[in-house]
Structures are given as C-alpha cells and as structure tokens.
Amino acid sequence: MENNRRFLLAVALSALALFAFQFLFPTPKTPAARPSAAVAPAGQPGAPTTPPSTPGVAAAAAAGAALPAPAASAETVTVAGPRAAYRVAAQGAALVGAEMTGYRNLHLGAARQREGQPPVQLARPGDALLSYRLVVAGDTVPLARVPFTVAPQGADGATGAVPAGAARVLRLDGQVPTRAGVVPVSLTYDVRPDSFALRVRGAVQAAGPAFLLVDLPPTIAPTERDTADHLNHLSFAWKPAAGSAKGEAFGGLDPGERRLVADSLSWAVAKSKYFLVGVLAPQGGRPFSELSLEGGVRTGKAATRARGTLVVPVANGGFGLDVYAGPQEWRRLVAQGRHFEDSNPYGGWLQGIVQPFATIAIRGVLWMHDTLRLSYGWVLVALGVLVRLVLWPLQQNMMRNQLKMQRIQPEMTLVQQRYKNDPQRMQQEMMAVYAAHGVSPFATITGCLPMLLPMPIFFALFFVFQNTIEFRGVPFLWMADISLKDPFYVLPVLVAATQFLISWIGMRGQPPNPQTQMLTYFMPAMFLVFFVNVAAGLNLYYLTQNLVMIPQQWLLARERVKAGGTPTAPVVQGTPTRPAKPAKERLA
Helix, strand or coil, X not given: CHHHHHHHHHHHHHHHHHHHHHHHCCCCCCCCCCCCCCXXXXXXXXXXXXXXXXXXXXXXXXHHCCCCCCCCCCCEEEEECCCEEEEEECECCCEEEEEEEEEECHHHHXXXXXXXXCEEECCCCCCCCEEEEEEECCEEEEHHHCECEEEEEECCCXXXXXXXXXXXXXXXXXXXXXXXXXXXXXXXXXXXXXXXXXXXXXXXXXXXXXXXXXXXXXXXXXXXXXXXXXXXXXXXEXXXXXXXXXXXXXXXXXXXXXXXXXXXXXXXXXXXXXXXXXXXXXXCCCCECEEEEEECCEECCEXXXXXXXXXXXXXXXXXXXXXXXXXXXXXXXXHCCCCHHHHCCCCHHXXXXXXXXXXXXXXXXXXXXXXXXXXXXXXXXXXXXXXXXXXXXXXXXXXXXXXXXXXXXXXXXXXXXXXXXXXXXXXXXXXXXXXXXXXXXXXXXXXXXXXXXXXXXXXXXXXXXXXXXXXXXXXXXXXXXXXXXXXXXXXXXXXXXXXXXXXXXXXXCCCCCHHHHHHHHHHHHHHHXXXXXXXXXXXXXHHHHHHHHXXXXXXXXXXXXXXXXXXXXXXCCCCCCXXXXXXXXXXX
C-alpha cells in the first residue's frame, strides 16, 4: 500500500511538473488573422464618441485616422556617448534612432561582425522609436507633419559642443496647425547616453484641454542569431500606478485587434528579448491616463509588428515623460525607479510567486559574479552546488523519515485491517503508533519538500535566462553563448543521464516496484525533451545539481540498505513504554 501511495504521489508530482511547464512556458499563439470589431471606424455605428477628457482618447484617435509611419528626416541631430547614440528628427521631433555602441548585433552573422563589429540598432529603417500626436479641440494632429527647429544645448543651456557622456539638451520648437488655429509646441530632450536615459519635457500653448499621444515603437529591429526567438519575445508591458506590472506579446494581439488599458500608469514599454524602449511618468508627477494596444500585420505566422499608444495629459500647458531606450541590464532598470525592473512580468497568473524568486535569483547571480570574480558560467555551477548543499540536511531527514515509515508500515497495515469498521478507533491507534516511534503523521507529505524546494529557483532562472542581457554572448567551455541552447546537445543528454543515475541509485534498498522502475525511465526522457531547447546556462545549473546529488543519493541509499526494512514491534495505545508484543498478538 505504501508503495502504491508513493507511486501515486510521484505520478501526481510528474503531472504537476508537466502542467506547470506547459502553462508557464506556452508555445506562442499564432492565430489566423481576423478583423476586429473592438473599435469601429469613426462615423460608423459603434464608433467611439468619448470626449478627450475621458478614457479612450488613444483608441478614438486611432479610429479616426491611421498613423502614418514617419520617415526619417534628412535633418536629424545625433547625441553620442560612450555607450549609446540617439537620433532625434527635426520633422516631428521624434526619436528615430538608438544605437547601443557596447553591444554587437548578432543578427548580422559572423562574417559581418568580423568586418566591423556593427552595434545594435533598435529602430528599423522607416520606423520611429517614439513619435507623437497632439489631441486638442477635438482634433488629432500627427507631429510627423510638423517641422521643428532644433537648438542643441549643453547641460547648462549654452549651445555648442559638450564632452562625450555629459548631459545633452535638445530643444525643438514647432507650430502645429489645428482646426482651432496654430498651437505652439516645444519639446526638450535631456539626453544622457551613458545611462540610456532621456528626459523629455514639453509645452503646449493651447486654449483648452490637450493630450499628447506617445506612440511606442511598432517593432524592435532584430539583434539576435535566432530570429524566431527574437520575434517570440516582441511584446508590450505596463505597470498600473497601483498594481503589479502586466504584459502582452505581439502574438497575443490579432491583426487589427484593439485593447484599451483604461488605468493610471507609471510606465509602458515595447521590448524584444534583450532591449526595450520604455516611457515612464516623471517621478512624483502625474501618471499616464491610459494605454491603447493594436495588433499589427504578421509575416507568415509570426507577429512582427504591433502598436502601442500612451496618453499623456497636458496640465497647465506642460507635460513630462522619462524615456529609457537601451539594454535590459537589471541594475540600470532598477536605477530608473518606479519598479521599472518589472518590465519583464514573469509567471503569468503565478506572477506573485515567480517574480520575487526571479528577483532573488538575479540579485544572487549578479552578487556572486561581482564578489567571486567568476564568469557567469562558473557562477551557475557554484549556485547549483550551493543549492544542493543547503538542501542536504533536509534530504537526509526526508530519507530517515521514509525509513521509519517503512519499518512501521506492517504495524499500520494491521491496525487498518483490525479497525476498518471503526474509523475513530483506527485513527487513535494509528496516532499511537506514530507517537511511539517518533514519526510525524505528515512525514509522507513533508518528505517531498526537499524535492519541491529547488523548483522556485529553477523556474526563476528559466525566466531570468529569457531576458537577462548579462548572459548574452557569455562563453563557457565549448559553448559560445550560455543564453542559447547547447549547439551540440551535450548538456541536455548529460542532464537526462544523471537524472536516470539518481533514480537508479535511489531504488537501492527498496522493494521491487514496477511503477517505480517505469518512472526511472520516464522522468529522464521528460527532462531530455524539456532541456533540449532551453538555454545552455540553465542546463549547466541543473546538471551541476544532479552531479552533486549523485554522491548524496548514494550515501542515502547506503544508509537505507544498512538500516534494512525490518518492521518494528507494535505499541499498545496509552502504554508506549511497555514492552511491545508482536503485532498479530496485540491485534488478535
């Protein structure tokens, strides 16, 4: 009976693991294109009639006029520093380019990289990273139609050249024609290319209420070797002013489908696997009013484009927003404040559990990297060893509890047979047996905890490897990049082989059980299928855990064999100190 219970528990845990993998790491959706009826075109039934002062500003503006893709103006101003270079167009005052000088564009291939080591470019040709529309007096005017005059300035406001890496200020002034007349608009970019941050402030001299619509980048240019993986990571994320961050993949929006996030927002981002363009409400300032999302065209089954629009309120003739356009370096995201490091909301409906563990995992990995002066590959090896050593006492205690349960199992069986028609008396007798032998009645359940405790760290590392740019391009042994899957599949095979060895050693000293033998082959096969397509670094971490666990498992099996499975003598309820009689005599 005990073996059956263990088998059922193992099957339940396996099913739970399979369900968790399938739910937490789903295959990206690729639904067929279909027209959306979420927002009807202006002038037709169902068209939005929301005034500019209420939610739905972005959706209403989008329904009334299609957003033209602003072509890069011939007149642009570039602000360059040691880590990044940004281009701002005079036509429309849009941010049209961001070059990450410290990161190679791996998408271009090895030959192109050897020629000139081209840096990452976030914007595709013809797309703007940030563009603007002005909503005033019931009119929506794309600023892409408006020429602006540009006046570069230093941090002190003086024009002229400033040292590389210092704050650069660009002031742009334009006249926006509307139905109510010409509206003067000015924007000021305070660019710090060494921190990937831009501070944007503006003034709108309008007579009535006004809103600035900020269009996020419709896509991020490919930067990785695996183009399909790049497209799968294209997504939006946003954080309500009071609440946790949320996200939506480009693939989760059908072409033409519109969604409205009618909530006060602290920030919103458009991102790829390792880079993002984010717009944040100023510290202590007014939050954004809403966010509108719309699915874009697909290339085959892949969602390559989407549209996100933020509504920025204009108060007292002015508005403000902070911009981060750069790599998803965890410390830099934290430095922005406003929980911007949550721009990768992990875990779906388990976000409240997974996100804290992901934060702990990345903090620990970065701390070990800086403190131990090790490469990230060796950090993952050290982390795998550390986790298993910490869990070793718990694992020993689990095994000893199992031995106790095995030894008293015959007595428990006799109690169940003797009092099968008297559940209350059966419960009393069973508790007496547990107490007499110092065994917790919850030992079977708590004994599984050492197996489950590493899972939150494993899930956290799975997500961390998806977006942590610190692992990008890091070599280890024969692998050129631990953020990609093992090109020779050595690590997944070793993970499966060591998992089989652990299971085989674990059967020593156990009575023969066909179900357990089946799981010995099933679990390694399941691990092989899963680990083949995940990051090599995650394989490395799990393989290290398995290698450390093999001698631990051998020691536990040896102790189990020495202890043997001799049943203990039964104990009469209420007299645990009395010499015990054989179970059959007491229960006769």
